Amino acid sequence: MAVYTHISDQDLADYLAAYDVGPARVFKGIAEGVENSNFYLETEKARFILTLFEKRTKAEDLPWFLALTEHLAKSGFPCARAIPARDGKALRTLNDKPAVLVEFLQGLSPRRPSLQQCRSFGEALARMHLALADFTEEKPNAFGPEGWKALWQGRANQAEALQTGLAARIEADMALIEAHWPQGETLQCGAIHADLFPDNTFFIGETFTGAFDFYFACTDYLTYDLAICLNAWAFDTPSEYNYSKGAALLKGYQALRVLSNGERKALPLLMRGAALRFFLTRLVDWYDTPKDALVKPHNPMDYAARLDFHRSTIKAEDYGYQRG
Amino acid sequence: MAVYTHISDQDLADYLAAYDVGPARVFKGIAEGVENSNFYLETEKARFILTLFEKRTKAEDLPWFLALTEHLAKSGFPCARAIPARDGKALRTLNDKPAVLVEFLQGLSPRRPSLQQCRSFGEALARMHLALADFTEEKPNAFGPEGWKALWQGRANQAEALQTGLAARIEADMALIEAHWPQGETLQCGAIHADLFPDNTFFIGETFTGAFDFYFACTDYLTYDLAICLNAWAFDTPSEYNYSKGAALLKGYQALRVLSNGERKALPLLMRGAALRFFLTRLVDWYDTPKDALVKPHNPMDYAARLDFHRSTIKAEDYGYQRG
Numbered sequence: 001m002a003v004y005t006h007i008s009d010q011d012l013a014d015y016l017a018a019y020d021v022g023p024a025r026v027f028k029g030i031a032e033g034v035e036n037s038n039f040y041l042e043t044e045k046a047r048f049i050l051t052l053f054e055k056r057t058k059a060e061d062l063p064w065f066l067a068l069t070e071h072l073a074k075s076g077f078p079c080a081r082a083i084p085a086r087d088g089k090a091l092r093t094l095n096d097k098p099a100v101l102v103e104f105l106q107g108l109s110p111r112r113p114s115l116q117q118c119r120s121f122g123e124a125l126a127r128m129h130l131a132l133a134d135f136t137e138e139k140p141n142a143f144g145p146e147g148w149k150a151l152w153q154g155r156a157n158q159a160e161a162l163q164t165g166l167a168a169r170i171e172a173d174m175a176l177i178e179a180h181w182p183q184g185e186t187l188q189c190g191a192i193h194a195d196l197f198p199d200n201t202f203f204i205g206e207t208f209t210g211a212f213d214f215y216f217a218c219t220d221y222l223t224y225d226l227a228i229c230l231n232a233w234a235f236d237t238p239s240e241y242n243y244s245k246g247a248a249l250l251k252g253y254q255a256l257r258v259l260s261n262g263e264r265k266a267l268p269l270l271m272r273g274a275a276l277r278f279f280l281t282r283l284v285d286w287y288d289t290p291k292d293a294l295v296k297p298h299n300p301m302d303y304a305a306r307l308d309f310h311r312s313t314i315k316a317e318d319y320g321y322q323r324g
Numbered sequence: 325m326a327v328y329t330h331i332s333d334q335d336l337a338d339y340l341a342a343y344d345v346g347p348a349r350v351f352k353g354i355a356e357g358v359e360n361s362n363f364y365l366e367t368e369k370a371r372f373i374l375t376l377f378e379k380r381t382k383a384e385d386l387p388w389f390l391a392l393t394e395h396l397a398k399s400g401f402p403c404a405r406a407i408p409a410r411d412g413k414a415l416r417t418l419n420d421k422p423a424v425l426v427e428f429l430q431g432l433s434p435r436r437p438s439l440q441q442c443r444s445f446g447e448a449l450a451r452m453h454l455a456l457a458d459f460t461e462e463k464p465n466a467f468g469p470e471g472w473k474a475l476w477q478g479r480a481n482q483a484e485a486l487q488t489g490l491a492a493r494i495e496a497d498m499a500l501i502e503a504h505w506p507q508g509e510t511l512q513c514g515a516i517h518a519d520l521f522p523d524n525t526f527f528i529g530e531t532f533t534g535a536f537d538f539y540f541a542c543t544d545y546l547t548y549d550l551a552i553c554l555n556a557w558a559f560d561t562p563s564e565y566n567y568s569k570g571a572a573l574l575k576g577y578q579a580l581r582v583l584s585n586g587e588r589k590a591l592p593l594l595m596r597g598a599a600l601r602f603f604l605t606r607l608v609d610w611y612d613t614p615k616d617a618l619v620k621p622h623n624p625m626d627y628a629a630r631l632d633f634h635r636s637t638i639k640a641e642d643y644g645y646q647r648g
Contacts (some may be wrong), residue, residue, distance in 0.1 A: 008435035009527075025430045028364060031353030040352060040364060042430070094627055106349045106366070111332035203333075204349055291615060 004054050004140070004182060005037045005095055012041075012050075015094045017102060018085040021045050035215055041101070048078050053098040057215050062091055063097055064139050065214050068132070068191055075131035077124075078210040080105055092103035107202020107209035113233050116206040118245045122252025124208040125196065125229055129222045130257060132191040141194065141218040143277050145181050148174055151280040158287050162301055170279070173307055177273045182221060182266050197232040223263040227270035228255060230319055231278065231306055238305035247320030259321070267316040275310055279303035328378050329419055336365075339418045341456060342409040343425060345369050359539055364428075369487030371428040373404060376421045381420050381539050386415055388463050389538050390424065392456070392515055395536055397427070399455035401448075402534035415558045431526020431533035437557050440530040442569045446576025448532040449520065449553055450540075452480050453546045453581060456515040465518065465542040469505050472498055475604040482611050486625055494603070497631055501597045505592050506545060515539050516549035521556040547587040551594035554643060555602065555630055562629035583645070591640040599634055603627035 007015075012024055026042035031047075037052040066082050070090075072133065073081035080102040082090035092099050110117050141147075152174065156167040193200075194214035202209045234246035253259075259267070282300035289297040313319065331339075336348055350366035350442040354373075361376040377386060390406050394414075397405035404426040405415035416423050434441050476498065481493040510608070517524075519540040526533045558570035577583075583591070606624035637643065 008431045010435065012432070024432055028431050029355030030364070031355070040354070108333045108351050109337070109346055111334065205347070234457065 003053050005097065007039065007050075007052075007095060011015065011095060015050075015092070015099070016043070017085070017310075018087065018092065021048070021083075021101070035213075040104075047104040048083065048101045049104055050094075051100050051102060052094060053215075057098075059098050061139065061215075062100075064137060065217060066090055066100065067137065067215055068135060068217055069102075071135045072128065072131055077128055077131045078105065078208075079128075079214070080210065080212045100243055101267075102212075103212035105202050105212065107204050109199045109201060110203055111198070113198050113237075113245065114206065115244055115248045117203055117208075118233055118248040119252040120203070120206055120208040121201060121229070121233060122249040123255055124211065125226065125249075125254075126203075126253045126256035128193065128211065129190060129225070135191050137191075138219040139191075139217070141220045143194070143216070143281060144218075144220060145178050145273065148178070148276065148280055151284055155280075155283055155287075158283060159300075159304075163281075163304065169323045170276070170304075170309070173272060173276055173311075177269060177276060180269050181273065182269075187223055187262050187266055188223050188260070189219060191217060192220050192222060192228075194220065194225060194228060196225070196229050221263075221266075221270065222257075222265060224270050224274060226250075227267060227274040228277075230271060231274050231303075233320060234319070235306060235309075238302040239309055241309055241319070243320050245320075247322065250319070250321050264316045264321060267319060267321065268310065268313050271313070271319065272307065272310040275303050275306040279307060329376050329421065331363065331374075331376075331419060336420060339374075339416070339423070342411065342416065343600060344410055345372070345407075345425070359537075364634060365425070365519050372407065372425045373428055374418075374423065374425055374521050376418060376423045377539075378421065378600075381422075385463065385539075386422055386424075388416055388461060388621040389541060391461065392459060392541055393426075393538055395459045395603065396452065396455055396502075397636065401452055401455045402429065402624060403452075403538070404534065404536045416582045429534035429536065431528050433525060434527055436560075437522050437523070437569065438567055439572045440528065441527055441532075442557055442572040443576040444527070444532045445525065445528055445553070445557060446573040448525075448535065448576075449550065449573075450577045450580035450595075452517065453549070454516060459515050462543040463515075463541070465544045467518070467540070468542075468544060468587055469502050469597065469607060472502070472600065472604055475608055479604075479607055479611075482607060483624075483628075486607075487628065490628060493631070494600070494628075496597070497596060497600055497635075501593060504593050505597065506586075511545045511547055511586055511590055512584070513543060514546050516544050516546060516552075518549060518552060520549070520553050545590075545594065547583065547588075547590060548594050548598060550574075551591060552601075554595060555598050555627075558644070559630060559633075562626040563633055565594070565633055565643070567644050569644075571646065574643070574645050583640075588640045590646065590647060592634065595637070595643065596631065596634040599627050599630040603631060 022044040024043055028040045030038050030040050032038045036054050039050040041048045041050045067079050069079050072079045082100040082102050084090045089313045092098055159167040159170055200213040201211050230246055233249055234242050236242045279300050282298050285297040286300050336351055347370040348367055352364045354362050355362050356362045359380045360378050363374040365372045365374045365575045393403050393405050406424040406426050408414045414424055483491040483494055489643045525535050526538040554570055557573055558566050560566045603624050609621040610624050
């Protein structure tokens, strides 16, 4: 849940005066997104989500995120695009913070995705990757292998406090993953969401209706994005991989975009890398989030358990991969 | 902000199966209400607020609150009434907590009510009191003068820590207010909202569109409700009473319900009592709310300042009263 900033009716009226949307009739802070404040807004003409970017999202990255969602929306991929105001600018300021008005998407976030939802989601992910093939502006991944050392710096004792022996396992994982990480253009790169958990998607029934919260998006291997999603969608519990859900997601993905041999072979390592990335950032948040923060941090052990699972896999087939 | 309980898409689907509203298409935790968890819900047929009652609202009081809003809604007063499910019951259970689906109201809560909003609100308040004249079931006010001693018990040092000399002033106020508090049926009694702050109302522009959060409602003097509202609506800052706003609210109120002589004379004392009540409950919350609570407590000094102001008044005219 996240509503960090209170916006008065008067501030809102002043903000909306720049748009052609009419006056507000409904305005409610909503518990969506973690990094930013989000509000449900309804005017006579339409409904929107108003997003206020809090300090963790870098202001200088915003134009790239907005260009990305604009590109996706134009290609017909359902995602919340920012609406330009009368002067053509979508990125504005409200209460001294960067703010955008984005299109409203219908749907609910699945808590435990069904098999069919995993399949639909896999298709949507491939559709997103294909739609972004001609989005060529690049943005490095701040949480890729180059960033892991800095996240881990001084955290060994914290990991050890969570579970005896964990620090050594993490260090061994990190060394192994870094040593085998794909280099250069060996796998297809492109713009990826990099955080497409079920709670950043909407469904109506089994139908995928949209993706949002693109504020970790970056340029990286497409299969790394797929690995992040398999980690997030296909585990029934932190240590139990649901082979059928993994297979459904991969089947949906490959219905639109078939993995290359290199991508298939790299999948197990990318799964480990993705799990390590979320373990590390959650470890940092677990210890660094103030007790009175509005958003409770996620337990890093959920990803330590995934790492345990990944140590037992060898090939893409262990995740449900079948030749597309 | 308040969303204490997470409701999964599956739990929601099971809950909605009891109603004739169709499946959910939008479901978002919203930052509305302090005591309970609230969710914006949209189905194919309509939209609603889903309220989950958290522990601070007594389950045994809920039927009274629901009967009250049902009575108001039937009389045409805009408030969020609970929708009965297919079996006729409106009060249900979700995630082991009492839950209701209530009608959706359009509107925004004013942060700084305008003069015209105060006037409209005064009319609405009188309209609510008149609509409740034949709602005869009674519920004692837990935060009336009989309850103050228990709230104050052991808090003198806490008040003194906020401001030197404050404890003595509070005790003198309490003694004086209790000594002069109206007795029995000297003033008109009825069901009152007892917490009708601007953030429990909606407006579109200057037009009042509804009242909600009736979970402090009780049976008490109608003019005490008016006094609570004047305290909440007509101060520009905690120590500055806006005479014009007070006059507008009273004028709106008296357009529909003229104060009796007794009510007029009692108003200054009821203003002090209302301010003392909110000072006391805020003092308790200020010290007893855990640091990591989702809802930050209100500063009790905002009501200590109002009490300072009220010590300087003598008659209803000092609050903007003009003979109706």
